[in-house]
């Protein structure tokens with residue numbers, strides 16, 4: 133049984149609890165939030181026996197094996213490092229942290245304490261994405277040519293919590309949601325990024341964080357992908373991903389813009405059936421628990437989360453410099469050399 137302590141009990145912590153409730157080998161044994169009423173409500177709703185007013189108290193609890201770090205982006209680094217140093221496995225929400233130095237510290241703390249670090253990049257656990265990746269990897273569509281992926285949605289500025297409107301706190305559309313798009317393109321590309329060129333700005337709102345980005349990412353396999361992330365003031369949502377191969381194409385989306393998966397062949401699109409259940413948080417925690425039990429690398433390890441951050445941050449540098457920015461990933465994710473096929477070390481490639 134993996135005994136979990138949930139830190140930060142806001143919106144998405146509920147989805148984590150709902151996912152965990154469906155697993156036989158994972159349970160939430162404690163939770164922590166600064167706000168007493170939030171804590172009490174969460175304990176009641178999800179039958180959590182222990183509640184703490186701070187993450188420091190929770191980390192002293194010897195009955196906890198792993199923690200979920202599920203709060204503001206600016207807190208991910210500090211709380212994850214504290215938890216890893218307390219000997220707990222950590223599943224930290226996206227984006228992993230605010231700088232590459234912070235990501236490096238988190239990775240080093242996991243290694244030093246012999247515990248697992250996983251980044252909650254949920255896209256790896258969405259049934260439609262899993263099915264699409266399975267089709268791409270089967271080779272039936274031939275060699276990959278390019279990928280274009282979107283997350284364009286209402287930013288809901290009025291109700292957006294302040295930390296997500298401020299880049300200082302790691303907010304803005306690009307770090308909050310562009311992270312999913314960059315992850316999708318990179319995961320499907322199955323390669324390490326080599327450079328980024330991007331246009332990023334605050335075009336629809338008055339706030340100290342971006343709301344729109346278009347990034348052109350070159351990968352070491354010689355191919356390129358495009359990531360579009362826009363939080364508009366009004367419009368229609370687009371969550372589509374298009375994958376174009378030499379002998380077939382894929383298009384898929386998991387939410388409002390039309391959930392589904394289609395294969396393109398013979399100049400037409402055929403819808404593909406897939407098993408919509410299980411829900412992504414259940415799979416996310418299930419795969420994390422499996423990695424801990426079997427002592428194998430977590431399905432979305434810190435090294436991969438760091439690489440996604442590297443692309444996001446380089447895109448911001450590209451906007452400021454109005455130029456293509458080369459990445460210096462080193463050995464951080466894998467040791468793929470330019471032009472060589474990706475070395476598969478993790479189940480998620």
Ligand SMILES: NC(=O)c1ccc[n+]([C@@H]2O[C@H](COP(=O)([O-])OP(=O)(O)OC[C@H]3O[C@@H](n4cnc5c(N)ncnc54)[C@H](O)[C@@H]3O)[C@@H](O)[C@H]2O)c1
Pocket residue numbers: 139140141142143144145164165166167170185186187202203204205207225226227252253254293308
């Ligand atoms: N994977 C996804 O699809 C997805 C979706 C939504 C949000 N998220 C991510 O989840 C994280 C949390 O988002 P949210 O919108 O649920 O957050 P939120 O701001 O609603 O909630 C954070 C909670 O943490 C508490 N808190 C703050 N500091 C604390 C501390 N030191 N100790 C204990 N509790 C503390 C606050 O009181 C608050 O209740 C973010 O990283 C966000 O990007 C991921």
